[in-house]
Amino acid sequence: MKRSIGARTILYPTPVLVVGTYDKSGKPNLMTAAWGGICCSDPPCVAVSMRKATYTHGNIVARKAFTVSVLSEKQAPLADYYGITTGRKEDKFSRSSVSAVQSEVVDAPYADEFPLVLECKLIHIVEIGLHTEFIGEIVDVKADPQILASNGLPDAEKLRPFSYAPGEQKYYGTGKCLGSAFSIGKTI
Amino acid sequence: MKRSIGARTILYPTPVLVVGTYDKSGKPNLMTAAWGGICCSDPPCVAVSMRKATYTHGNIVARKAFTVSVLSEKQAPLADYYGITTGRKEDKFSRSSVSAVQSEVVDAPYADEFPLVLECKLIHIVEIGLHTEFIGEIVDVKADPQILASNGLPDAEKLRPFSYAPGEQKYYGTGKCLGSAFSIGKTI
Numbered sequence: 592m593k594r595s596i597g598a599r600t601i602l603y604p605t606p607v608l609v610v611g612t613y614d615k616s617g618k619p620n621l622m623t624a625a626w627g628g629i630c631c632s633d634p635p636c637v638a639v640s641m642r643k644a645t646y647t648h649g650n651i652v653a654r655k656a657f658t659v660s661v662l663s664e665k666q667a668p669l670a671d672y673y674g675i676t677t678g679r680k681e682d683k684f685s686r687s688s689v690s691a692v693q694s695e696v697v698d699a700p701y702a703d704e705f706p707l708v709l710e711c712k713l714i715h716i717v718e719i720g721l722h723t724e725f726i727g728e729i730v731d732v733k734a735d736p737q738i739l740a741s742n743g744l745p746d747a748e749k750l751r752p753f754s755y756a757p758g759e760q761k762y763y764g765t766g767k768c769l770g771s772a773f774s775i776g777k778t779i
Numbered sequence: 780m781k782r783s784i785g786a787r788t789i790l791y792p793t794p795v796l797v798v799g800t801y802d803k804s805g806k807p808n809l810m811t812a813a814w815g816g817i818c819c820s821d822p823p824c825v826a827v828s829m830r831k832a833t834y835t836h837g838n839i840v841a842r843k844a845f846t847v848s849v850l851s852e853k854q855a856p857l858a859d860y861y862g863i864t865t866g867r868k869e870d871k872f873s874r875s876s877v878s879a880v881q882s883e884v885v886d887a888p889y890a891d892e893f894p895l896v897l898e899c900k901l902i903h904i905v906e907i908g909l910h911t912e913f914i915g916e917i918v919d920v921k922a923d924p925q926i927l928a929s930n931g932l933p934d935a936e937k938l939r940p941f942s943y944a945p946g947e948q949k950y951y952g953t954g955k956c957l958g959s960a961f962s963i964g965k966t967i
Binding site: 592593594595596597598599600601602603604605606608625626627628629630631632633634635636637638640642659661664667668669670671672673674675676686687703707708709714715717719720721722724726728729730731732733734735736739740742743744745746747750752753754755756757758759760761762763764765766767768769770771772773774775776777778779 | 780781782783784785786787788789790791792793794796813814815816817818819820821822823824825826828830847849852855856857858859860861862863864874875891895896897902903905907908909910912914916917918919920921922923924927928930931932933934935938940941942943944945946947948949950951952953954955956957958959960961962963964965966967
């Protein structure tokens with residue numbers, strides 16, 4: 592018998608998305624968002640949701656662009672840091688000792704130390720409630736060569752991404768490979 | 780030096796969301812979606828994106844409700860199966876030997892065998908491109924008691940969720956705990 596646990600934002604895995612933006616004056620900022628994910632294949636798009644109170648919300652509205660970076664397990668403290676401080680009060684790039692790189696394709700920054708970066712231009716704003724959902728078209732993806740497999744695409748075992756577990760508010764790393772998609776279900 | 784890998788829907792972790800719907804005649808169906816995630820805290824909402832060609836797309840438009848279930852590692856073949864077949868041609872509940880349960884709060888089904896279920900009523904439809912994004916308000920969450928921690932919320936080590944790795948098109952299980960959110964970043 593299932594138990595009702597109430598109307599809650601409990602989903603697994605929840606991503607840990609590091610969103611890079613410039614403010615009106617051109618100061619680069621980073622913020623960690625857990626609400627988001629890919630939302631369209633063509634055009635390729637990713638959604639990130641922000642509270643209106645955040646510095647990043649205003650930056651995305653002003654510059655109409657953002658980056659979304661995926662960090663490796665060993666960088667989990669960095670991602671956590673970007674989520675617990677505000678760019679209004681400190682320079683998060685400097686404080687976390689990472690180097691701001693200006694995207695060549697969109698008006699947004701990312702950190703050179705981040706292994707995987709989606710460069711996005713804003714194409715939709717959806718006002719939902721406490722959060723505004725920003726849908727960005729992925730104009731290009733930049734990756735460190737060390738995380739790429741021989742097919743030229745990221746390899747999870749090299750990237751070692753991690754996720755957020757909302758029930759216990761902890762981060763979990765990459766587990767064991769369970770098999771190939773579009774394949775292991777054929778036994779059913 | 781980062782490498783450009785093109786405009787691609789590459790994000791980690793990508794979730795494996797099993798979406799439950801009824802069709803116009805009341806037949807229950809399940810479909811696996813990788814594009815989606817939580818998109819608002821208040822009201823609590825989850826987004827799932829579907830191609831218009833899918834059976835589930837028409838079902839959500841018709842019934843204005845859906846469920847989103849998270850499966851455990853050992854159920855990865857089931858989730859894969861729901862993604863490689865269409866409910867137009869077969870009864871996926873029957874074929875996969877799971878029992879359809881009608882949600883008591885929304886007009887959508889789920890399987891009794893799924894450990895964590897979000898019950899959603901449709902509140903927004905966003906036409907993006909190939910995919911339509913459906914935003915559902917989470918009306919309630921149902922969980923098997925075995926996956927709950929002492930705080931009454933899901934415990935990732937008991938649920939053992941898994942994710943989809945889009946680069947290599949493989950599923951990966953839950954890895955080791957990396958620390959507490961809103962905490963490990965304080966060392967920066």
